[in-house]
Amino acid sequence: MADGKLYLGTRRYSSWSLRGWLLVKLARLEVEEIVIPIAGGVTAAVREVSPNGLVPYLEHQGAKIWESIAIAEYCAEFEPGLWPADRLTRAHARAIAAEMHAGFRALRIAMPMNLGRDYTGVGQNPDSLADVAHIDRLWTTTREKYGASGPYLFGDVFNAADAMFAPVVARFLTFAPPLSDAARVYCKAVRAHPLVEQWYAQAAEEPQSWQLEKYENLA
Numbered sequence: 001m002a003d004g005k006l007y008l009g010t011r012r013y014s015s016w017s018l019r020g021w022l023l024v025k026l027a028r029l030e031v032e033e034i035v036i037p038i039a040g041g042v043t044a045a046v047r048e049v050s051p052n053g054l055v056p057y058l059e060h061q062g063a064k065i066w067e068s069i070a071i072a073e074y075c076a077e078f079e080p081g082l083w084p085a086d087r088l089t090r091a092h093a094r095a096i097a098a099e100m101h102a103g104f105r106a107l108r109i110a111m112p113m114n115l116g117r118d119y120t121g122v123g124q125n126p127d128s129l130a131d132v133a134h135i136d137r138l139w140t141t142t143r144e145k146y147g148a149s150g151p152y153l154f155g156d157v158f159n160a161a162d163a164m165f166a167p168v169v170a171r172f173l174t175f176a177p178p179l180s181d182a183a184r185v186y187c188k189a190v191r192a193h194p195l196v197e198q199w200y201a202q203a204a205e206e207p208q209s210w211q212l213e214k215y216e217n218l219a
């Protein structure tokens with residue numbers, strides 16, 4: 001019996017839904033997943049259920065949580081390993097996760113998530129490339145300092161920071177902007193994570209009628 005509901009948007013496109021879903025799965029919350037096909041702007045069905053009119057939106061054991069960064073903190077109450085145990089390392093993880101939540105707008109506009117297309121070389125402009133370079137540096141310096149024990153940002157555990165950046169990995173795989181070798185290796189590791197694999201597989205099964213012209217013809 002489910003303890004609540006997780007509202008998501010079209011898996012193929014909804015980068016924020018991917019974050020929320022990964023966090024909920026990593027915390028092993030038992031919720032019913034409700035996928036609403038998004039309209040590519042304002043989706044009436046999302047507005048009807050979600051307090052901020054956006055997905056992801058989580059209802060769990062009486063708690064109502066929107067905004068993916070708040071979902072991360074809520075999930076970490078059930079699975080503390082979502083953040084690193086060491087205080088200073090945890091501070092860094094929270095800082096980069098929050099930076100992702102707040103920023104990289106140029107990248108998000110120029111390279112919208114689409115799990116089913118190859119848009120190699122599309123979406124590159126000075127602002128989006130500056131975001132790409134900044135993220136590459138963030139990943140590389142984080143992995144150099146904290147990631148020695150494994151392939152993820154903080155080593156062998158795929159944590160909340162990885163969940164926040166997973167849709168960026170998806171964008172980089174679709175749009176193939178210039179990346180360092182270290183960033184490429186990180187992208188491969190995230191793509192190979194079983195939950196990311198599951199999300200891609202479920203996205204591939206969505207009805208074609210959910211696809212939106214504006215995201216399918218960027219090239």
Ligand SMILES: N[C@@H](CCC(=O)N[C@@H](CS)C(=O)NCC(=O)O)C(=O)O
Nearest residue numbers: 014015016038042043054055067068
């Ligand atoms: N800041 C929000 C962003 C959520 C967001 O923008 N979600 C998009 C889908 S990726 C959305 O719901 N857009 C409205 C719609 O499609 O109707 C969060 O962190 O959860």
